[in-house]
Amino acid sequence: MKIALLASLAHGMNIAYCASIGDHSHMPWEETPEELKKSLAYGVKLHLENPDTTPEQSHESWLAQKETDGWVYGEIKDLENKTHPCILPYDQLPVEQKTKDYLFKAVVTLLKDLPDPDDVSALNGELVKLQLQVAAQKAKSQSVGATPVAGVTIVYQGPKEQYQDNLYGTKLVFNRGVARTVPSNYAKQFLSHPEFKEVEAEQTASSEVQDDTAEILAQQEAQKKKEQERQDHIFNEVESIKQFGTKKAVTDYIEAKYGEKVNPNSFKLDELKDKAVEKVRQFGVI
Structure with missing residues (x-):
């Protein structure tokens, strides 16, 4: 269902973020315990039904749920002994933990209109x-x-x-x-x-x-189909740009499509490709 989809996406985002700060303890969604999946789904539902929920309120809701389930503070997260370093009031959390709540809300808010794959x-x-x-x-x-x-x-x-x-x-x-x-x-x-x-x-x-x-x-289905076609068109155009082998090919493309002259000697080939891709994403395929 849709809530499970959003929960898995938010979990994937959290894994990537944690890895970026040196925390590699999180498991893939398929290996995540059911208790944690239910907790993530509860968080998704909270934001869907209450769009004005703040990251602080989201943490307070999570904290209340964890304490109800018997979790206590501990320096190490331990599923068996139910200890977690985030069993703290929001204002006592380190900034990297607060960031997770902001990212979680962002994922749910940005992707809430995704169609339910089961439907x-x-x-x-x-x-x-x-x-x-x-x-x-x-x-x-x-x-x-x-x-x-x-x-x-x-x-x-x-x-x-x-x-x-x-x-x-x-x-x-x-x-x-x-x-x-x-x-x-x-x-x-x-x-x-x-x-x-x-x-x-x-x-x-x-x-x-x-x-x-x-x-x-x-009408909604037609709009979704039209948007998907637009995204597919952009994806195909970006893939084509990635195949350019010379700076001139990229600069000629940018000038012909978007009317901007770019000095090829001022950029590396990959930088020029990134510039062309940015044009496509900003202005669409021309």
């Missing part, structure tokens, strides 16, 4: 059903009545008059008290929050249902 295939199938049924529904005369849409019908009952989903990347807008039918994988995610509840589609009048779900999800 992709299910979403595609249900999205097709939604699109087909919406098209069929629009084709029928008004006298025939509404055709139930595939998926799960849910309703938002939170404190806001209107809620837009940015957590799961659907961009769906929910009007309070108005039902919306969504693919079951998304319904499961929404229903994990108390602001949402499931309702029976046949008990909801057509005038009380938002029926633009398929169109909105299709």
